[in-house]
Amino acid sequence: MSDFQKDARFQIMRLLEARPDLSQREIASELSISLGAVNYCLKALVAKGYVKVHNFSVSERKWRYAYVLTPQGVLAKARLTRRFLSRKLAEYEALKEEIAALRSELPRGGKPASDGADDADIGFQDGAERL
Template sequence: MDKIDLRTLQILEEIGQDGQLSQRRLADRLGISLGLVNSFVKRLANKGYFKIINTPPNRFVYVLTPKGFAEKARLSYKYITYSYRFYRNARHQLRELFIELTGAGVGSVVFAGISDFAEIAYLSLQEVPVTLAGVVDDADGRHLFFGHVVRPVHEIAGFSYDRVLITDIEHHERLQTLLEQMGIARSRIRVP
């Protein structure tokens, strides 16, 4: 599923839930720029996915049309199909990796990066005798990941581990570079 389809689905879902959203609030909810939201809203309205009704004082109400409901359903199905394939492929890939690591005598790993892939990796890790020594990420703030406190990447030196598994595939190059700059040998870093 490409980013345009995903954004379209997100906007149609938000409008379906609250047709009185301002574009600024929609931009905040989706974490994208106001200009991008404006561009999408115009394009989707021109395609007939919703009607824009002007109400005083200078407010707009968005009403999904039957064509908009149909597009939302089509994109939802596409997203679910994409997500299932992603999950199935990730589970297979991780199962093979953990079997390989177990065969190589690896007893513990650190996850580098929090993502959907990291969650799948955690579930896959439960099937092998490899323990999760810790979790690091380059995002700000500490939070929990399956009971593990997520620490900044530079704190990886405080963990005892055999391998680092990069579990944010979208930012794997940046994380790998950061880890190598910290002196972690490339042979100890795995990118699935």
């Protein structure tokens, strides 16, 4: 399973724990992932017994679903939280090392040289990719 899939599953479970009445479309929008990815993850979570689906009526003609974490799902989410945090901490440490290495490449103790070049000259636009 890819890191994206692990992260999506974790983020979906985290969101459902707080707001079980969200629709799949709302989950997709909230997490900025595709509706298909949400549907796929939810089906897998239901199949594993981590999530139960309950129908409820929002009006006389419309039905919605509530996605509720089961006790087994709460335990699985705790495991995923530990793994997610461990992976993010490792990424953070690697990023700190990369930043330190880049700073050591700069002249005068980590301060950029005033050579007249500004962010626009080197391709930065609207604050993108700035530290």
